[in-house]
Amino acid sequence: MTVNTKANGLDLRQWLADIDAGKQLKQVSGADWNLELGAIAELNVKKSDPKALLFDDIPGYPAGHRVLTCTTSNAARLANILRLGEIGGHQDLVSRLRGRPNTWKSRAAEYDPVEVESGPVLEHVAAGKDVDVSAFPAPLWHEKDGGRYIGTGCMVVTRDLDTDWINVGTYRVMIHDRNHVGLDMIPGKHGAIQYDKHMAAGKPFPVAIVLGCDPLGYTISGIEVPYGMCEYNYIGAILGQPVEVVRGQATGLPFPSAAEIVIEGWAHPGDLKEEGPFGEFHGYYPGKQGVSPVVTIERVYHRSRPILLGSPPAKPPNDYSYSKAVMRSALLMDALQASGVPDVQAVWAHEIGGARMFNVVSIRQRYPGHARQAGHLLLNCGVGAYMSRWAVVVDEDIDPANLQEVMWAVATRSDPERDIDIVRRGMGSKNDPLFVTFGTDTPFNSKAVIDACRPYDYLARFPEVAEASKALQAATRRKWGHILDD
Ligand SMILES: Cc1cc2nc3c(=O)[nH]c(=O)nc-3n(C[C@H](O)[C@H](O)[C@H](O)COP(=O)(O)O)c2cc1C
Incomplete structure (x- = not known):
C-alpha cells in the first residue's frame, strides 16, 4: 500500500x-x-x-x-x-x-x-x-x-x-x-x-x-x-x-x-x-x-x-446558519462580480432568512438601473436562485449585515409603489413554508427586489443624513471614549 x-x-x-x-x-x-x-x-x-x-x-x-x-x-x-x-x-x-x-x-x-x-x-x-x-x-x-x-x-x-x-x-x-x-x-x-x-x-x-x-x-x-x-x-x-x-x-x-x-x-x-x-x-x-x-x-x-x-437546523440562528450566512455571502459576492455588476461593496445573506430568503447587497450607484441589476441578479444568479424571496439593494453607506441600518434604508429610501419589483414563477422549494401552506402542485415562488437606494435620478436632491460625520465620530471617541466604551 x-x-x-x-x-x-x-x-x-x-x-x-x-x-x-x-x-x-x-x-x-x-x-x-x-x-x-x-x-x-x-x-x-x-x-x-x-x-x-x-x-x-x-x-x-x-x-x-x-x-x-x-x-x-x-x-x-x-x-x-x-x-x-x-x-x-x-x-x-x-x-x-x-x-x-x-x-x-x-x-x-x-x-x-x-x-x-x-x-x-x-x-x-x-x-x-x-x-x-x-x-x-x-x-x-x-x-x-x-x-x-x-x-x-x-x-x-x-x-x-x-x-x-x-x-x-x-x-x-x-x-x-x-x-x-x-x-x-x-x-x-x-x-x-x-x-x-x-x-x-x-x-x-x-x-x-x-x-x-x-x-x-x-x-x-x-x-x-x-x-x-x-x-x-x-x-x-x-x-x-x-x-x-x-x-x-x-x-x-x-x-x-x-x-x-x-x-x-x-x-x-x-x-x-x-x-x-x-x-x-x-x-x-x-x-x-x-x-x-x-x-x-x-x-x-x-x-x-x-x-x-450533528448539525441540526431550527429557527435561526441555528447550528449552521452562521456558516451558511458567511459562505453564501462570499459566493453571492463572487457571483455578482463575475456577472459584471460594478462597485458591489458587500453582500449579506441574513441568518433570519436561512441565508437564502432575505439577502442584501450594497453598491455605489454608478448609472441608472444599477440598483435593479444588482437586485435581480442577487435573486436569480446560480447560487442565489433556490428559494430566494427578498433581495434588498442599499447604498454604500449602509452595512448590509446590519438589519437596523438595512430596514432604516427600506423605510426611508424606498417608495413601495415604485421601488419593489416582483419576479413571478421563480425557483422555489417544496420546503418553503408558504408553498406547503398554499398546497399548489409545483414549487414556484414569487420574489421581490426592494430598491432601498436613494433614487439615482434625484441623488442631488435627496436629503443629507442627520448623523455625526465619520471625522466627528472618531474625534469624539478619542476624547470621550471613557464615557462611550463600557
Ligand atoms: C446541515 C445541512 C443540512 C442540509 N439538509 C439538506 C437536505 O436535507 N436536503 C437537501 O436537498 N439539501 C440540504 N442541505 C443543503 C444542501 O446541502 C446544499 O444545497 C448543497 O449545495 C447540496 O449539494 P449539491 O449542490 O451537490 O446538490 C443541507 C445543508 C446543510 C449544511
Whole structure:
C-alpha cells in the first residue's frame, strides 16, 4: 500500500484537538439522545459566542459513542475550518473570504482525491446481518420530528450514471430500521439529479454517507459547488492537499480515510418510504411526512469511540446558519462580480432568512438601473436562485449585515409603489413554508427586489443624513471614549 503523506483524510480528531487547545470546545456528559441533546445544542447556538459541544455518556450507548454539534457556529472556528488562520473576528473573516471561492473553484481540478487501501475509518467494518445503524446515538433533535436523524452534518457521496462524476452533498438522513435509512434530496440538487438518472434507467443508486469527519467536509458539501465538480476537489483546493479516500466495499464509492462513521448501500428503484417531518433551516416543520428514497445499508464502517457529527437546523440562528450566512455571502459576492455588476461593496445573506430568503447587497450607484441589476441578479444568479424571496439593494453607506441600518434604508429610501419589483414563477422549494401552506402542485415562488437606494435620478436632491460625520465620530471617541466604551 502506498500512503501519500501529503493527502488529508479529513480527521475530525485533529480538528477537535486544535479547537480544544483554543478553548473552543465544551464536553457534555449524560445528555439523552431523546430531545435533551438537541435542546441543549439549540439553546447553545443562541448564545453570542457559542462553543462546540461534544456529548458523551449518552444513556443507552457505550461511553465513547459521541455526538458533536455547533462546530461551525462562530467566526474563530469557521476561520479555522476554512484554513484562514487566526482572524480578528467576524468582519475579518468576511473580508479574508472575499474572492476565495472563485480561487478554490478555479484550482479544484488540481486536487483529485488520492486513494489509499486503508485508514482509521476501516477500524470496524460490519456487513450483512451485523449492519445496525442504531448502534450510534442518533438524536431525536426536535419534538415534532418524524424520526431520529443520523445524518445532519453529513456528506452524502454518490456517483453519476453516465460519467465518472462523484458528487458530495449534505442531505438529511433519517433512520427507518437497523439497515434502512431515508434520504431527503430536494429536486434539482446534484445528488437528486444523479438519483433520477439511475431510476429512469431502472438501476440501483450507490450511496455512501459520511457521518462525521473534519467539519470542512460538510461545510463544503452543504453549499453550491458547480454542477459536475466533485466537492473533494474543492476541499482539496482549500486545504492545498488532496483528500485521502478509501473505497467502499459495496459500491466502490470513495470516502475520507479518517472519517468517523460511514454507512454505505443502495437506493433501489421503487423503494420509497415516508420520511419527515423535520425542523428546517428556515425555522418551520414544512408540511407533513413526505416520501423519499430508502437506502438499504450493506456496510457500516467506523472508528473506535466514534463521533457522530450533528448539525441540526431550527429557527435561526441555528447550528449552521452562521456558516451558511458567511459562505453564501462570499459566493453571492463572487457571483455578482463575475456577472459584471460594478462597485458591489458587500453582500449579506441574513441568518433570519436561512441565508437564502432575505439577502442584501450594497453598491455605489454608478448609472441608472444599477440598483435593479444588482437586485435581480442577487435573486436569480446560480447560487442565489433556490428559494430566494427578498433581495434588498442599499447604498454604500449602509452595512448590509446590519438589519437596523438595512430596514432604516427600506423605510426611508424606498417608495413601495415604485421601488419593489416582483419576479413571478421563480425557483422555489417544496420546503418553503408558504408553498406547503398554499398546497399548489409545483414549487414556484414569487420574489421581490426592494430598491432601498436613494433614487439615482434625484441623488442631488435627496436629503443629507442627520448623523455625526465619520471625522466627528472618531474625534469624539478619542476624547470621550471613557464615557462611550463600557
Ligand atoms: C446541515 C445541512 C443540512 C442540509 N439538509 C439538506 C437536505 O436535507 N436536503 C437537501 O436537498 N439539501 C440540504 N442541505 C443543503 C444542501 O446541502 C446544499 O444545497 C448543497 O449545495 C447540496 O449539494 P449539491 O449542490 O451537490 O446538490 C443541507 C445543508 C446543510 C449544511
